[in-house]
Amino acid sequence: MLYREAGDFKTTYAKDQALIPIRQDRVMLYIAIALALLLPFVASDYFLGSIAIPVLIMVIAATGLNLLLGYCGQISLGSGAFMAAGAYMAYKCATAFPWLPMPVSIILAGLATAMIGIAFGLPAVRIKGFYLAVATLAAQFFLLWLFTHVPWFVNYTMSGVPTPPPATVLGVYVTGADAPNWAKYLFVLSFTAFLTWIAYNLVRSRIGRSWMAIRDMDIAAELIGIRPLWTKLTAFAISSFYCGVAGALWSFCFINTVEPTAFDINRSFQILFMVIIGGLGSILGSYFGAIFITLFPIFLNSAPAWLGLDIPGDIITHLEFMIFGAMIVFFLIVEPNGLARLWQLGKEKLRLWPFPH
Amino acid sequence: MAENLLTVENITLRFGGVKALTDVSFDILKGEIRAIIGPNGAGKSSMLNCINGFYHPQEGRITYKGQTRKQMRPYEAASQGIARTFQNIALFRGMSVLDNVMTGRVLKMKSSLLEQAFYFGRARSEEISHRSKVEEVIDFLEINAIRKTPVGRLPYGLQKRVELARALAAEPELLLLDEPMAGMNVEEKEDMSRFILNVNAEFGTTIALIEHDMGVVMDLSDRVVVLNYGEKLADGTPDVVRSNQAVIDAYLGASH
Ligand SMILES: Nc1ncnc2c1ncn2[C@@H]1O[C@H](COP(=O)(O)OP(=O)(O)OP(=O)(O)O)[C@@H](O)[C@H]1O
Numbered sequence: 202m203l204y205r206e207a208g209d210f211k212t213t214y215a216k217d218q219a220l221i222p223i224r225q226d227r228v229m230l231y232i233a234i235a236l237a238l239l240l241p242f243v244a245s246d247y248f249l250g251s252i253a254i255p256v257l258i259m260v261i262a263a264t265g266l267n268l269l270l271g272y273c274g275q276i277s278l279g280s281g282a283f284m285a286a287g288a289y290m291a292y293k294c295a296t297a298f299p300w301l302p303m304p305v306s307i308i309l310a311g312l313a314t315a316m317i318g319i320a321f322g323l324p325a326v327r328i329k330g331f332y333l334a335v336a337t338l339a340a341q342f343f344l345l346w347l348f349t350h351v352p353w354f355v356n357y358t359m360s361g362v363p364t365p366p367p368a369t370v371l372g373v374y375v376t377g378a379d380a381p382n383w384a385k386y387l388f389v390l391s392f393t394a395f396l397t398w399i400a401y402n403l404v405r406s407r408i409g410r411s412w413m414a415i416r417d418m419d420i421a422a423e424l425i426g427i428r429p430l431w432t433k434l435t436a437f438a439i440s441s442f443y444c445g446v447a448g449a450l451w452s453f454c455f456i457n458t459v460e461p462t463a464f465d466i467n468r469s470f471q472i473l474f475m476v477i478i479g480g481l482g483s484i485l486g487s488y489f490g491a492i493f494i495t496l497f498p499i500f501l502n503s504a505p506a507w508l509g510l511d512i513p514g515d516i517i518t519h520l521e522f523m524i525f526g527a528m529i530v531f532f533l534i535v536e537p538n539g540l541a542r543l544w545q546l547g548k549e550k551l552r553l554w555p556f557p558h
Numbered sequence: 559m560a561e562n563l564l565t566v567e568n569i570t571l572r573f574g575g576v577k578a579l580t581d582v583s584f585d586i587l588k589g590e591i592r593a594i595i596g597p598n599g600a601g602k603s604s605m606l607n608c609i610n611g612f613y614h615p616q617e618g619r620i621t622y623k624g625q626t627r628k629q630m631r632p633y634e635a636a637s638q639g640i641a642r643t644f645q646n647i648a649l650f651r652g653m654s655v656l657d658n659v660m661t662g663r664v665l666k667m668k669s670s671l672l673e674q675a676f677y678f679g680r681a682r683s684e685e686i687s688h689r690s691k692v693e694e695v696i697d698f699l700e701i702n703a704i705r706k707t708p709v710g711r712l713p714y715g716l717q718k719r720v721e722l723a724r725a726l727a728a729e730p731e732l733l734l735l736d737e738p739m740a741g742m743n744v745e746e747k748e749d750m751s752r753f754i755l756n757v758n759a760e761f762g763t764t765i766a767l768i769e770h771d772m773g774v775v776m777d778l779s780d781r782v783v784v785l786n787y788g789e790k791l792a793d794g795t796p797d798v799v800r801s802n803q804a805v806i807d808a809y810l811g812a813s814h
């Protein structure tokens with residue numbers, strides 16, 4: 202199958218504005234959806250539970266940060282804490298209103314996290330760059346402190362680390378210890394797919410253009426009539442919503458506990474690196490970033506064994522840091538649009554192939 | 559015959575001890591092309607910045623469309639039909655030409671966040687109807703071929719044109735152009751002059767124009783106001799201004 206734009210002429214602007222204007226891209230999307238739906242039938246339980254589920258959840262978090270950082274240009278080092286907020290809010294919601302369908306509890310948790318995001322995004326109205334980074338870092342530490350020290354958030358559980366309540370969708374358990382991996386996978390997949398679609402809609406609408414305008418030249422944006430306050434706060438709210446949903450799914454469908462250590466500062470940096478390596482300002486890049494950052498350490502851990510080498514674990518951990526560090530520096534300096542840009546370049550080459558002129 | 563669109567009266571603008579504008583008054587009539595000229599640092603850009611609310615003058619009054627205020631606000635100016643281009647290009651560099659121009663219509667779009675998230679209702683219909691309006695502007699300024707190009711990759715002259723397109727997309731009543739031809743070659747200047755005249759003639763847009771090239775100013779403008787060291791030096795038709803002794807002195811003094 203050749204990748205072509207030529208010959209695929211648009212006769213109306215409406216067609217040119219379709220979500221995916223190029224036909225081959227559409228076909229690729231259908232194939233990807235089909236593969237994602239078929240995965241439970243072919244993949245091992247380990248792959249579903251330990252790779253596919255966390256990757257899909259991190260795609261949501263990375264997309265959230267990408268909307269804020271890649272599209273609106275506002276830095277946040279608090280994504281981990283917003284995930285935590287989502288996890289704790291979903292726990293509170295699911296235990297306080299057990300009759301609520303689980304997807305509703307998770308969406309409500311996302312909305313509550315959006316409110317928290319707005320509160321911590323308020324400084325962005327006045328400050329930028331480094332100072333904003335520090336302010337969001339404060340959010341990271343404050344929120345985690347709050348969830349650890351106020352027992353109300355864990356319903357006064359003695360251990361302080363409660364287990365999410367089991368819940369069913371269409372009669373199948375999707376959360377809790379008894380939920381099968383394939384059901385959790387499909388549950389998470391539907392959130393990821395839905396939120397990806399929403400993200401694409403947002404960035405091709407007025408709000409997406411307003412975010413990018415603020416990112417690229419905030420003064421000109423304001424003089425055109427874009428309100429910086431409203432625009433930045435919606436970015437914080439929506440980004441936090443995504444992180445909140447991701448955090449709830451992480452606790453409910455992956456680690457099966459609600460605990461702060463899963464959402465510490467390392468998590469925030471991990472999400473940031475996904476966005477940088479995947480591609481700032483690209484939704485598809487969030488997928489690349491989440492897949493790469495999750496799979497690469499696994500690959501690094503198993504590659505020596507495949508090659509018959511015996512490399513100690515701590516060296517591999519160091520190696521991992523060094524390679525990630527080098528890649529982040531590379532992408533920040535050479536290719537801020539990350540893997541997504543490399544992907545696009547590949548497509549452009551293919552589009553002209555075999556006649557490059 | 560023509561009525562007043564904008565009147566500025568006794569505008570004084572200070573930055574700390576520096577007086578950028580001192581007691582400047584003039585008016586702009588509906589439908590005219592009004593040039594603002596003067597040597598470097600005369601306060602021309604500052605004047606435009608006061609008109610669209612980016613700077614807030616300490617003294618004076620601004621009357622726009624019959625409404626008098628002490629200062630404009632950027633949002634208010636934009637929503638009341640004032641659009642502008644900048645002396646140093648202020649495009650959204652990471653966005654395509656099309657998205658830049660679409661952004662110019664931001665105030666005309668009314669869809670809610672929810673409609674945009676689900677791309678239904680007004681979000682969808684607005685994207686389509688505004689796109690066709692934007693394509694008219696793109697046709698008008700002859701930038702069809704570059705509509706999908708990220709503006710950061712365009713040469714300087716074209717960027718200036720895209721900036722004009724973004725301003726025009728807002729369908730302004732008053733268009734403020736800050737040195738739209740600076741740094742252009744003769745051919746590009748001729749194109750730009752033609753566009754400015756066409757905008758004025760076809761859409762009836764009132765234009766305030768800052769320009770250093772005297773030939774261009776004399777050709778395009780109906781009336782000229784001259785600033786020097788923040789003060790108004792002269793005001794009138796190009797011929798009157800050109801023969802004004804104070805203006806001749808200021809220009810000779812400034813350029814030699
Ligand atoms: N934001 C600002 N802060 C401090 N001083 C300013 C500011 N903006 C303008 N000025 C000062 O006001 C005076 C007028 O500047 P302005 O930019 O309006 O001049 P101009 O006529 O547009 O000049 P040019 O032809 O060089 O563009 C200058 O002395 C400038 O230094």
Ligand SMILES: [Mg+2]
Pocket residue numbers: 602603604645736
């Ligand atoms: Mg100037």
